Amino acid sequence: METQPTQAATAEPDEITREVVDLMANLVALFHREYEEAAAARSLTGAQAKVLALLRRGPMPMRQIAQTLSCEPSNITGIVDRLETRGFVTRAADRQDRRVKLVAATDTGAAASEELRESLNFAREPLAALGHDERAVLRDLLQRMLAGAAGPGA
Amino acid sequence: METQPTQAATAEPDEITREVVDLMANLVALFHREYEEAAAARSLTGAQAKVLALLRRGPMPMRQIAQTLSCEPSNITGIVDRLETRGFVTRAADRQDRRVKLVAATDTGAAASEELRESLNFAREPLAALGHDERAVLRDLLQRMLAGAAGPGA
DNA sequence: CCTGAAAAGTTGACATCATGAACCTTTCAT
DNA sequence: ATGAAAGGTTCATGATGTCAACTTTTCAGG
Numbered sequence: 001m002e003t004q005p006t007q008a009a010t011a012e013p014d015e016i017t018r019e020v021v022d023l024m025a026n027l028v029a030l031f032h033r034e035y036e037e038a039a040a041a042r043s044l045t046g047a048q049a050k051v052l053a054l055l056r057r058g059p060m061p062m063r064q065i066a067q068t069l070s071c072e073p074s075n076i077t078g079i080v081d082r083l084e085t086r087g088f089v090t091r092a093a094d095r096q097d098r099r100v101k102l103v104a105a106t107d108t109g110a111a112a113s114e115e116l117r118e119s120l121n122f123a124r125e126p127l128a129a130l131g132h133d134e135r136a137v138l139r140d141l142l143q144r145m146l147a148g149a150a151g152p153g154a
Numbered sequence: 155m156e157t158q159p160t161q162a163a164t165a166e167p168d169e170i171t172r173e174v175v176d177l178m179a180n181l182v183a184l185f186h187r188e189y190e191e192a193a194a195a196r197s198l199t200g201a202q203a204k205v206l207a208l209l210r211r212g213p214m215p216m217r218q219i220a221q222t223l224s225c226e227p228s229n230i231t232g233i234v235d236r237l238e239t240r241g242f243v244t245r246a247a248d249r250q251d252r253r254v255k256l257v258a259a260t261d262t263g264a265a266a267s268e269e270l271r272e273s274l275n276f277a278r279e280p281l282a283a284l285g286h287d288e289r290a291v292l293r294d295l296l297q298r299m300l301a302g303a304a305g306p307g308a
Numbered sequence: 309c310c311t312g313a314a315a316a317g318t319t320g321a322c323a324t325c326a327t328g329a330a331c332c333t334t335t336c337a338t
Numbered sequence: 339a340t341g342a343a344a345g346g347t348t349c350a351t352g353a354t355g356t357c358a359a360c361t362t363t364t365c366a367g368g
Binding site for chain 2: 315317318319320
């Protein structure tokens with residue numbers, strides 16, 4: 001199966017590409033809704049849940065959080081403020097560079113984040129429509145799509 | 155490796171499902187970022203662009219917009235207000251039911267929405283890695299995933 | 309026909325998110 | 339030692355989102 005050269009990767013998308021884009025848009029909307037709902041069920045906002053999810057791998061400087069989420073550092077200040085007030089994260093100065101504030105999830109915060117992740121049955125429902133082999137095909141296709149673009153959670 | 159299934163209530167997420175979910179999450183993040191950027195490049199917010207996109211099929215009552223986007227009607231009021239101020243949409247009372255306000259895209263609004271849609275090269279980049287036949291497979295898989303869930307573009 | 313309940317939108321108050329400019333502290337290169 | 343640069347914060351501002359209260363319109367009973 002050599003890739004059918006559309007020979008116009010930047011010019012005009014064909015019909016199938018258009019359809020896939022629309023399907024992705026719907027999927028994105030669906031995912032977003034489920035994520036917000038699951039977060040709200042734990043009295044977290046989507047943004048707070050995203051930050052908390054980032055901290056699963058360990059403490060992280062404010063700036064890095066902002067870069068990962070593609071937003072301004074000043075925005076993160078407020079989100080972390082609210083998470084800190086509720087006892088989900090802590091702020092600590094970095095030993096090496098005292099300008100840096102390392103944000104770390106507390107046990108409570110990590111538990112909430114993990115719980116939320118488990119409850120995210122977004123894909124469980126839609127994916128149930130697919131068989132095992134089809135899921136494998138889907139995985140391979142998605143992997144190749146993401147191979148070129150820089151993933152955020154890398 | 156805690157492959158120990160704590161419970162198999164509805165479906166035990168196997169390894170492939172888990173991988174697909176993570177891939178989807180990355181793809182969703184990528185798509186979302188591109189969408190916001192493409193909208194911002196036309197001085198539209200994501201929410202405004204979404205509403206405008208909904209009107210591609212024709213005029214729509216406020217309430218239906220709210221239901222489709224899963225938010226409160228009062229929220230739509232503000233978004234449509236701003237779109238109307240910029241001349242992207244119009245509000246008109248329905249003939250049959252004068253309580254209903256039909257929101258319709260102006261030519262300018264429709265053009266902006268279409269232009270944004272065209273510029274969404276999110277999929278052009280990642281999808282370029284796939285051949286024509288593979289894109290068709292992907293489309294079919296996504297279609298079946300969305301068939302079960304209530305898609306917004308229904 | 310009249311009255312009241314229900315539906316569609318709007319308004320207002322309020323919290324969150326997001327940006328940009330100005331600012332403080334710390335680091336680092338001269 | 340001095341000044342530039344970097345990491346965070348603060349402030350002002352705008353957009354998003356919810357909820358409660360309100361207006362207008364529709365519709366069902368009496």
